[in-house]
Amino acid sequence: MLALVLGLAASLAWGLADFLGGFQAKRLPALVVVAFGQLASLTVLTVLLAVSGRGVPEAVLLPAVLAGIGLSIGLAAFYRALAVGKMGVVAPITATGTVIPVLAGIAAGDRLGTLQVAGLALAVVGVTLSVRSSDDGEGGRAGIGAAVVAALGLGSSLVFIEQASDHGVLPTLLVARCAGLATLAVALAVTRTVPSVGRDQLAAVLGIGVLDMAATGLYALASTQGQLSVAAVSAALYPAVTVVLARFALHEHLARAQVLGLGAILVGVCLLAGASA
Numbered sequence: 001m002l003a004l005v006l007g008l009a010a011s012l013a014w015g016l017a018d019f020l021g022g023f024q025a026k027r028l029p030a031l032v033v034v035a036f037g038q039l040a041s042l043t044v045l046t047v048l049l050a051v052s053g054r055g056v057p058e059a060v061l062l063p064a065v066l067a068g069i070g071l072s073i074g075l076a077a078f079y080r081a082l083a084v085g086k087m088g089v090v091a092p093i094t095a096t097g098t099v100i101p102v103l104a105g106i107a108a109g110d111r112l113g114t115l116q117v118a119g120l121a122l123a124v125v126g127v128t129l130s131v132r133s134s135d136d137g138e139g140g141r142a143g144i145g146a147a148v149v150a151a152l153g154l155g156s157s158l159v160f161i162e163q164a165s166d167h168g169v170l171p172t173l174l175v176a177r178c179a180g181l182a183t184l185a186v187a188l189a190v191t192r193t194v195p196s197v198g199r200d201q202l203a204a205v206l207g208i209g210v211l212d213m214a215a216t217g218l219y220a221l222a223s224t225q226g227q228l229s230v231a232a233v234s235a236a237l238y239p240a241v242t243v244v245l246a247r248f249a250l251h252e253h254l255a256r257a258q259v260l261g262l263g264a265i266l267v268g269v270c271l272l273a274g275a276s277a
């Protein structure tokens with residue numbers, strides 16, 4: 001039960017962070033938003049780890065580095081998707097990355113029940129409806145493509161975070177952020193993107209990073225308190241938060257098929273969570 005509660009708390013924090021990140025990515029390059037956010041969270045994590053007096057176990061290094069790379073790629077792709085497409089479409093598609101840790105959990109001994117099979121099927125149907133009904137032109141198609149990349153990056157990072165967190169949550173987050181920043185630095189250099197943020201946006205961008213760090217930490221704790229599939233799927237409910245905020249704050253309107261697709265994805269995720277719990 002504790003894994004489920006922590007996972008749901010992570011989904012609330014992630015949903016808010018993603019909405020704010022997508023909003024800022026409409027004004028700034030997604031790589032810049034992610035880089036400044038991760039720099040802020042790295043600063044906080046460094047202080048917390050120093051105060052705790054803990055070191056970084058060697059067993060944390062490899063999975064945390066892989067988690068950081070996947071997380072940075074996933075977040076950059078997700079914020080890009082949110083910037084060019086409809087949040088109500090790309091957020092649920094990204095959430096299907098939950099299938100990756102669910103399958104990893106099954107491989108590690110978690111059992112796949114009838115409701116989980118139904119949940120996975122509904123998620124696939126929902127993504128299909130969302131994609132086929134997208135009529136937002138090149139921007140909409142680009143958003144869907146970026147959302148798929150985000151699903152792969154974020155989904156894989158959840159697996160590695162769980163593996164590393166068994167040896168310490170704070171060390172895991174710190175190493176992951178270091179690896180993530182290194183990945184982003186390379187991406188910024190390759191794309192020749194200048195990492196610059198105006199004073200009026202700096203606080204918001206840094207706050208997004210801290211909020212995302214808190215969500216990742218809650219998920220990491222959840223993964224140590226129960227089955228990986230429970231933690232991952234309950235944390236993956238964040239699209240509901242993002243979609244609701246987009247509907248009321250940005251007045252996004254979705255086609256009927258897109259609404260059905262969103263509903264199918266969320267019901268599928270709920271079935272996965274309920275069956276796993």
